[in-house]
Amino acid sequence: MQSPAEIDLHSGGVIGLSWLMIALPLLGAAVLMLGGRRTDRWGHLLGVLMSLGAFAVAAASFVELLGMSPAERRREVGLYEFIPGMADLGLLIDPLSISFALLITGVGSLIHIYSIGYMSHDHDRRRFFSYLNLFVAAMLLLVLSDNYLGLFVGWEGVGLASYLLIGFWQFKPSAATAAQKAFIVNRVGDFGLLIGIFTIWTTFGSLGFREIFSQDPGTASSGTMTAIGLLLLVGACGKSAQLPLQSWLLDAMEGPTPVSALIHAATMVTAGVYLVVRSGFFFEASATAQLVVTIVGVATLLAGAIIGCAKDDIKKGLAGSTMSQIGYMMLGAGLGPAGYAFAIGHLITHGFFKANMFLGAGSVMHAMNDEVDMRRYGGLFSVMKITAVTFVIGYLAIIGFPLLSGYFTKDGIIETAMHHNQILGWLAVAGAGLTGFYMSRMVFMTFFGKKRWADDAHPHESPAVMTWPLIILAIGSIGLGAFLVLGNRFMTFLAPAVGLPQELPEFHFVSTPGLATLALVAVGAAFAWFRYGAAEVPVLAPRGSFLTAFARRDLYGDALNEALLMRPGQWLTRIAVFFDNRGVDGLVNGLAAGIGGTSGRLRRVQTGYVRSYALSILFGAAAVVGALLYVGNM
Template structure:
């Protein structure tokens, strides 16, 4: 079974592609059949992914299959699959989260008129992400990369009758194109410089390349793709607005698919970034800044989904920072554990929103714990995991990142990461204490969600508890250390574990005092530090700055281009046309139909020609002549 799954890994993205085709062409008017067929296909992919993981754990080697797609002298393009520990882990995570989200969606989207279309988009999204993960070259990855972007546009704007959803979908699509442009330029440079886009070939060639300056430029161009796709500063603005889509979509986008595609790309192309230390340093500081930047915004937000959205931005910053400091396995480990508890948080938020008839402001909730026991318990488990409390999954992976930063000399980033851990614990339990344990809202009549929605929560809660076991030494020896061309690992540092745990507990305790016991007034603090609070609440005014730039600079450039087009380009074209037209009028007046007029014109023309010739060359003039002989 394991060898079959590895040798036929193309079936993993093929199954959801089949579901998409069947729903679009044959099952669109059969909503229940659409959902069941989509779930059956992604379940098949999940089983195959389990086979792949089993095979890799037994024998952690690389298996590659490829066929020639296009060939001409000097250029050969291939399509294929690359299965190794990193892609094996990713197909497992993506298929598992996609499967649980689709099962959950049966209940959440039950009465939606676009039920079949929703599952078609879900299948297309899963196919795109899985195709990206198993790609063996940059060009094939870029094709699926763009498909993932298209699917996010379709799913974020799924409720297209809402103006906010349409605008959010456009914002996500356009913002990502900025990063993708740089990524595409990087791919073109790689093809020109090395004549191949195959990951394995490039991993052998790039370490021998000596023009480090040019290679640094190429690496940073490739990194532009993850800046957009994984919501790193300054292209982070699309991701919080992506909350306008259905909540299961948010879980899928924020946990296991689109946003981690950028992190996966950096990990897959790690051979490129390792060759240029300056690029790695840029990656580390961009990730560290994004982690801090997003966490400070999250502590002031009131929309339950936006709090989680900024949390995702912050955790993605953690992953990118880990890659920048050389902690490849730490980053991939956190990617996996984060997928479990972040999917759980979003699906738990969806359960709350479903029960409260689409209310999303945490201050309009309160008292949910006794009414929604399963949702509450699983949500708290996920919050503890995200905060990094022992022995939950987030504790192990977060500490591995902090250890990687400290071990490789990035003390500043270690301190930033530790402070972000404090902020993470604070804003997550601010949400928990206000929404689940706060004063009940008499207008609400919450109820627990149906089992089709709570069972995925329980499964993800279990994974959030035991997922950290992957970090135990015996499993890391068989999996983690092989995650790409080998990577040296250090054991867990007891001092870092204790420090990060105490910091997280301090964040939880502060939230407890401010929002549960209320012995510290949050309102008084916000009033005392009002300028800072307003800055954070308004997200550092980044959206407003971008809007100003578009209005002033882009619109101004557009007006200049319009003037040039109207008066210069059109002026030349219209001038030639008018000249031709007036020339025609003059010729028309000469055509009178009278022979004597034509004769006079002919004589005048001859005289003019002779005079001109005489002026040009006097020896040719009619009056030129010699004296008498």
């Protein structure tokens, strides 16, 4: 965390215009939402254009940043003084945020282009693009903001966009429910993040990254630092679908496939990793918080992999895999400066190969009449070559096939973990083996083996507007990892933002964990070949062992939530309703009924007979006179 005061960190140039990155997609979303049906004809083009414009600004800022000396690579762009000195709205352009911005706008633009083709038959395509643009704007605000307040606004913005896009086909009850589930589970995480931000505010008196990180971590007690770390981790778990807040991600696959690729694989779900790395200041001060981060990461990477092994729905399989890969990133992020670069590096390469595979899955679904059951696929390699080849490249990258992207970044995480803690390291290796199995299973079931298509399926290759993004993403899946990791290129680039470890790691092509990983992956892939490549795949899923059922039911995560939270919550509401109806309402209604009844009886005194009134006046007068006499005689 270096921020030399003598260097002017405020910036003009292209970086001074970096707010355009957020403004352009936001403008696109506004035009498309307010313009309504009038923009139907060209709305998708505007959406793509705005996303590409943001990418251009990001790329230009990146180039300008590269032209500076490493110490200068922290540029602040002030936008608005919200609470002077404590919460100014501004952007921070540093290696970490610009890496994210490039990933978001780059992969985001490719997915925008892909969506033109994928959503061409949907008469609500314009609305889809307005949400996509909204998402890009919010996500950029999240990563570019120079304070926790702006980050939180972006954080909520992507949550909203995610909700809108999961429920894009809201006429499907399952999609509407999934959208609500995602929103509600994210509320739990956001609650933690919010409390964490409150704690930061009270402890450090500021929300700006520079103001906080320039303070001495020793000013706060270690307990406070642990608390802040764990609260931020709760937020990260919600957004990044880590245990125990993982349950929404699998259901989120109800959204259109480009959404799954962009939001629920490449960008939004990695916001938790960004948060942990950006807040390294707190985690590095608390070994406990770091340990919890790594444990959460390892638990999730195993859970996601196990879930991925049993899913027949291609998108849910990929979702399990996403959980698992984010688990790896979380593990890396919990390892301190040594792991940050690998975590972010894996995040970026994962953004490429997972978006590639999701879009590939979308291409397959597009060809197969929106069929998602892999048991109805098979033998698709021959009919859709581009999709198949790019998917296989993504597959090889994710299982860590030597020299492809995933090989470098994932191996980096595993080796750093091994260095840090043997148990964590070997569990991560085991997760890699599972990855080899479930991804191989997916590829064999989809592209190879016998054709098990439905009778009315006539698969065909997707149009060029869909295949070109696949090709570009596949190229990234091949080369990006080597480019980032070899020679510690990415680690030194990130250093001004996140710091460096004491000793720079050396990438070993031959090492015990690396070889063990490769061996386990090979075993997993071979096992998958025997089960799903060489052998016949039944069209109807067999019952399987209790382990299969366990994985199919998402490790009973939903059942657990239901038993532990939903049912008691329902009881609580029922008790509250009972108390409200009988207690509060009973009191009010009883009082009203009592007064009403009494006055109903009292009213009978008004008989309408003048003479009875006269009699009461007489009695009254007599009483008054009697009282006067009594008082007078005292």
